[in-house]
Amino acid sequence: MDRFRPLALLAAAALTLSGVTALSSAALAADADLARNGGFESGLDGWACSAGSGTTVTSPVRSGASALRATPAGGDNARCAQTVTVKPDSSYTLSGYVRGSYAYLGASGTGTTDVSTWTQSAPDWQKLTTTFRTGPATTRVTVYTHGWYGTGAYHADDITLVGPAVDTGQPPAPPTGLRAGSVTSSSVALSWSAVPSATGYAVYRDGAKVQTVTGTSATVSGLAPSTAYGFQVAAVNEAGESARSATVTATTAQGGGGTPGLPPHALVGYLHASFANGSGYTRLADVPDSWDVIDLAFGEPTSVTSGDIRFDRCPAAECPNVESDAEFKAAIRAKQAAGKKVLISIGGQNGQVQLTTAAARDTFVSSVSRIIDEYGLDGLDIDFEGHSLSLNADDTDFKNPKTPVIVNLISALKSLKARYGDDFVLTMAPETFFVQLGYQYYGTGKWGGQDPRAGAYLPVIHAMRDDLTLLHVQDYNSGPIMGLDNQYHSMGGADFHIAMTDMLLTGFPVAGDQNNVFPPLRPDQIAIGMPASVNAGNGHVAPAEVVKTLDCLTRKVSCGSYATHGTWPGLRGLMTWSINWDRFANWEFQRTFDGYFG
Numbered sequence: 001m002d003r004f005r006p007l008a009l010l011a012a013a014a015l016t017l018s019g020v021t022a023l024s025s026a027a028l029a030a031d032a033d034l035a036r037n038g039g040f041e042s043g044l045d046g047w048a049c050s051a052g053s054g055t056t057v058t059s060p061v062r063s064g065a066s067a068l069r070a071t072p073a074g075g076d077n078a079r080c081a082q083t084v085t086v087k088p089d090s091s092y093t094l095s096g097y098v099r100g101s102y103a104y105l106g107a108s109g110t111g112t113t114d115v116s117t118w119t120q121s122a123p124d125w126q127k128l129t130t131t132f133r134t135g136p137a138t139t140r141v142t143v144y145t146h147g148w149y150g151t152g153a154y155h156a157d158d159i160t161l162v163g164p165a166v167d168t169g170q171p172p173a174p175p176t177g178l179r180a181g182s183v184t185s186s187s188v189a190l191s192w193s194a195v196p197s198a199t200g201y202a203v204y205r206d207g208a209k210v211q212t213v214t215g216t217s218a219t220v221s222g223l224a225p226s227t228a229y230g231f232q233v234a235a236v237n238e239a240g241e242s243a244r245s246a247t248v249t250a251t252t253a254q255g256g257g258g259t260p261g262l263p264p265h266a267l268v269g270y271l272h273a274s275f276a277n278g279s280g281y282t283r284l285a286d287v288p289d290s291w292d293v294i295d296l297a298f299g300e301p302t303s304v305t306s307g308d309i310r311f312d313r314c315p316a317a318e319c320p321n322v323e324s325d326a327e328f329k330a331a332i333r334a335k336q337a338a339g340k341k342v343l344i345s346i347g348g349q350n351g352q353v354q355l356t357t358a359a360a361r362d363t364f365v366s367s368v369s370r371i372i373d374e375y376g377l378d379g380l381d382i383d384f385e386g387h388s389l390s391l392n393a394d395d396t397d398f399k400n401p402k403t404p405v406i407v408n409l410i411s412a413l414k415s416l417k418a419r420y421g422d423d424f425v426l427t428m429a430p431e432t433f434f435v436q437l438g439y440q441y442y443g444t445g446k447w448g449g450q451d452p453r454a455g456a457y458l459p460v461i462h463a464m465r466d467d468l469t470l471l472h473v474q475d476y477n478s479g480p481i482m483g484l485d486n487q488y489h490s491m492g493g494a495d496f497h498i499a500m501t502d503m504l505l506t507g508f509p510v511a512g513d514q515n516n517v518f519p520p521l522r523p524d525q526i527a528i529g530m531p532a533s534v535n536a537g538n539g540h541v542a543p544a545e546v547v548k549t550l551d552c553l554t555r556k557v558s559c560g561s562y563a564t565h566g567t568w569p570g571l572r573g574l575m576t577w578s579i580n581w582d583r584f585a586n587w588e589f590q591r592t593f594d595g596y597f598g
Contacts, residue, residue: 031162034084035143038096038159040066044514046082050146051440052512053078055486060155062097062125067157071486072147076440078154081144083109085166085238089136092163094143095129098122100154101147107161108142111135125157139166172198172235174243175216180250185225186466186522188250190233191217195242198235204244206230210507212515221465222507222519223252224570261339261423265597266292267590268427268472268527268575269582270345274298274314278535279580281319284331284342287579290590293341293427293470295381297578299371300351307353307360309346309367311375332375341425344371345381352386355408364408365415372420379425379469380416382409382460389434389456396442398510398518401459410463417467427470429529429575430457432478436503438518440482442511458510458518465521472527472575475500476539484508485562491539494548497528498562501553506565523568532576533585543592546574550596573597 036046040056041064047054054070061067070078086092088111096105098119105128106116117130134141143161147154177193190203194216203211203218206229210220223229228251232244271282273296287294299311314322323331332342346368347353355361368380392403401407417424438455461471475497480488483499484506490496507520528549531537541549552559556567574593576582582589 032165033160033162034086034092034165035159035161036082036084038161039064039157040068044068044080047080048082048514049080049512050078051076052482052486052509054080057155060099060125062157064157067155068145069153069155070145070147071153072149072151073440073482073488075149077146077149079144079146080156081142083140083142084161085139085168086134086141087164087166088134088138090164091131091133092141092161093129093131094159094161095127096145096159097125097127097157098145098154099125099156101151103128103154103156104144104146104148105130105156105159106144107132108144109138110141111138168239169197169237171240172196172237172242175201175233175235175245178231178233178245178248180231180248183250183253184466185253186223187219187221188223188229188231188252189217189219190231190248192233192245195235197237198242199238200236202234202236202241204232204234207232209514210517210519212236220519221462222521224522225252227252261341262469262572263292263339264570264572266470266527266573267593268293268295268470268573269532269579270295270297270577272297272314272578272580274300274312276314276318277580279578279584281314281321282580282583283321283323284328285323285334287335288587288590289338289340290594291340291579292573293343293425294335294579295343295345295383295427295429296377297345298348298351298383299344299346299368300348301353304352305354305356305360307355307363307367309353309364309371311344311371329375332377336376336378341378342375343379343381343425343427344368344375344377345383345429347383347385347388349385351383352388353384354388354405355412356404358408361408361412364412365419368412368416369419378423379420379427380413381427381429382413383429384409384457385431387453389460390452391442391456392452396511397516398438398442398455398458398462401463403456406456406459410460413460413464413467417464424467425469426464426467427472428457428461428464428468429472429474430461431474432481432500434458435461435473436481436483436500436508438510439484439503439508440511455510461521462518465519465525468521468525470527470572470575471504471521471525472529473500473504474529474577476529476531476537476577478539483562484565489562491541493541494545494552494558495560495562496539497530497541497545497549498552498559498564501526501528501549501571502562502564502566505553505568505571523570524572526568526571527573527575528571529575529577530589532578532582532589535584536577536581543588546589546592547596
């Protein structure tokens with residue numbers, strides 16, 4: 001602004017001579033700083049950072065108490081942006097202070113020429129400034145900062161956009177008439193009266209914003225059974241958010257669906273029933289009583305897109321000690337009589353299943369039902385890997401999936417649940433790539449270039465969350481994954497399991513979108529997936545690290561550097577690949593579980 005001061009003084013002098021000093025003051029007052037929270041004193045309020053790349057820090061700061069720190073990673077340049085209401089055909093000055101290598105400041109959607117300025121190296125705070133003029137029909141402009149790929153974190157502070165202000169009016173009035181409708185063990189339906197001038201509504205649970213909607217109703221899911229929650233709603237328009245409504249309290253139903261007949265803490269394992277490898281064949285009758293859920297691996301498709309699933313038991317030529325069909329079925333009944341659950345697991349590393357058509361969906365339901373009925377099984381485990389699930393480019397809303405392989409899988413699972421009723425056990429074993437990586441990437445339409453499988457399980461988990469008995473994400477064979485602390489975590493110790501599980505129990509914004517939050521799952525739905533031994537897969541951790549993981553999540557001790565967002569003594573337990581490999585390792589994994597949970 002300093003460089004305009006002589007011109008402003010001349011204008012003021014001229015107007016004073018003509019007797020219209022008041023008009024000069026009004027004209028100057030029309031310029032304002034339109035950037036919201038440009039000093040990041042209110043966290044990231046008003047800003048959206050790509051791939052969850054941004055956070056606020058208390059050091060270094062240029063002024064105030066906070067500044068932005070954003071870290072490029074992979075194919076993401078850590079772009080943090082906000083959209084501002086502007087006047088058409090008007091001049092604006094964008095300024096800000098940055099630190100770090102390759103830090104950029106710019107504006108897009110100007111309606112004329114988009115602008116940016118940057119510095120290659122700023123070891124201390126450096127001011128960046130650029131100007132632009134809006135087009136004759138431009139009313140919204142996006143201002144942004146970003147770094148560059150692979151060059152480390154940058155910092156930004158005191159970002160301003162100075163120019164003619166726009167009267168956006170007043171925020172709407174608070175909503176009235178908030179009431180709770182249908183209640184389940186894990187969800188509460190809410191509705192309220194419409195507010196004039198509101199363009200949307202923010203829903204709060206116990207003081208935390210959990211979702212935004214455009215209508216006058218919402219269902220808040222991912223809740224714990226037999227628990228009281230307080231809900232509020234605020235109305236939103238371009239001028240801002242209203243005060244919150246009066247609080248309505250609702251208590252979820254008892255029990256919680258999806259946990260039929262399991263002990264408070266359960267040990268889940270996969271049994272190599274259709275193949276042999278270096279771990280040796282283990283007869284079902286020889287599986288120790290410590291194992292509460294036994295997943296028979298695997299039912300596989302006759303072709304990738306047929307939907308026709310077959311379960312062929314290991315042939316005697318490969319498994320010399322394999323039991324007969326009669327003995328196998330008798331062992332299933334004996335396990336069930338002892339309170340254990342025996343499931344058919346579909347997929348695995350080699351069993352890709354793509355339900356691309358309604359016909360494949362229906363074949364999947366009928367063929368899986370035949371397996372369940374023939375062996376008298378308790379339910380189904382979905383272990384889709386590879387390219388069984390991936391997202392189309394325009395599929396960016398996990399609550400309303402469009403991709404056929406996902407839509408058809410959800411429909412098939414709902415049909416199986418309806419066929420077998422409340423006692424049907426449904427579990428899922430996705431890799432971290434398919435779930436937690438959704439915190440950074442979801443779909444291909446927004447960012448381009450990343451694998452379309454990233455987060456592809458999220459719509460399936462969300463659609464089935466009220467019927468899902470267990471989610472045991474495979475915390476192994478995984479690359480580094482960013483946690484809710486916006487730090488990358490790698491396999492090999494308790495830290496990885498703590499961070500990945502905390503995301504499931506806390507919920508997280510999908511692809512960094514704070515308005516698109518994946519709700520938390522109940523702790524009784526979570527079993528942490530770990531390899532049983534160093535032979536079983538990458539990511540094996542020593543028993544002491546398993547104990548640290550459980551201590552942190554159930555008692556909030558031994559947490560190390562990661563700060564969890566809660567304490568969950570009701571965490572269901574552990575899953576391992578596999579029972580065979582654990583037997584090969586002298587039952588190390590089983591003994592760790594038994595020693596901890598008794």
